[in-house]
Amino acid sequence: MSLTRRTLALAGVAGLGLAGCTPRPAANGQTVLSAVDVHPADYPTVTAVKWMGEELGRLTNGRIGIRQFPAGQLGTEDDSIGLTRFQAVDICRVAVAALNNAFPETRLLALPYVYRDVAHVRAVVDGKIGTELLNVFEGRGLIGLAYYDAAPRSFYNVRHPVTEPGQMRGLKMRSPQSDIFLDSIRAMGANPTPLTFGAVFSSLQTHLIDGAENNWPSYQSSRQFEVARYWSETQHSFSPDALLMSKAAFDRMTPADQEMIRDVARRSVQVMRAEWDKREARARETVIAAGVQVSEVDKAAFAATVRPVLDKYLAEPRLRALHERIAAVA
Structure with missing residues (x-):
């Protein structure tokens, strides 16, 4: 995972914009952490981080707080990771798929039908x-704080109902920029097209792509349901989101503050899930009321198509052992 020119440019802009909000204590002793997310301000992940800032403020009498930049104000998820690694911002929320290539251990969170x-x-x-999977980030400038819900993920498209893998053939489906998702979509018979999340709506409108895959809240909040009217309940991925912090910012804090941030982040998971469960139900109701056609699918047939993908990644002994442990979790 390297810095792109775009990320370098955004880092410069973010550095100027956040000059008064670095994790170093200001003259008044206050520390304001910056947090970025591509989702809108009312999205469950953003709500959970807002709660974190309020809780940190309560516990420290206002000494530590969080300033948020939702709705992709500072770029894509890939940009968010780079900005956080290189200290332009302090906290980011990203889909695990965006981390798979750089952090192989996280692939077990994204593989289909695990x-x-x-x-x-x-x-x-x-x-x-x-x-263990939160601790894999430290070697590359990040601290894993928590995993948030972002699943289950299913397919949707602009062309026709899909109930079995054969009906995926020929469809151009948006994929996150993750080898696992590219391989999985290809194995299911579609043509994967890697795009950032923010580019999906316009790409569906212009037929650059025929469809995509995501969860109910993202499908609804992004308004993609307005153009892609056929939802297929594949539930092929339960890939979560990761809440990450700049290791440099974390290391500048006292051990007591570090533990407090970890604890508040862990507790924010329940805040996020409560909001997520409500948002997921509401999003489903909204898009169905708008006329989206929801189809049940032959999940066993879909799972069979991606078995070679699982075998490919589980050929690595470390990942196979982790997969066996995951399967054994009650």
Whole structure:
């Protein structure tokens, strides 16, 4: 994961814009952490980080707070990762798919049909495995604070209902910029097209792509349902989101403040999930009321198409052992 020219430019802009909000204490002793997210201000992940800032303020009598930049104000998720690694911002929320190539261990969170349901993935990220998968980021300038819900993910398209893999053939489907998602979509018979999340709506409108895959809240909040009217309940991925902090910013804080931030981040997960469950139900109701056609699918057939993808990634002994541990989680 290297800095692009775009990220360098954004880092310069962010550095100017956040000059008064670095994690170094200001003259009045206050520390204001900057946090970025591509989702809108009322999205569950943004709401959870807002709660974190309020809780940190309460615990420190206003000494530590968080200033948020939602709705992609500082670029794409890839930009967010670079800005956080190189200290232009302090905290970012990104999809795990954006981290898979740089942090191979996170691939077990994104591989298709690894998790049975939402309860299973929550049990994994809340337990010992989740802690281990938060610790993989430190070697590359990041601190893993928490995993947030972002699943299940399913396909939707502008062309026709899809109930079995054969109906995916020929469709140009947007993919996150992750080898796992590219391989999985290709295995299901579609043509994967890597695009940033913010480019999906216009690409659906102009038929640069025929469809995409995501969760109900993102499908609704991005208004993609207005052009892609066919939803297929594949639930192929339970990939979560990661809440990350700049290691340089974290290291400048006292051990007591570091532990407090970790604790508040862990507790924010329940805040996020409460909002997520409500938002997911509301988003589904909204898009169905708007006329979106929802189709049940042959999940076993979809799972069979991506078995070679699983075998490819699980050929690595470390990932296979981790997969076996995940499968064993109750």
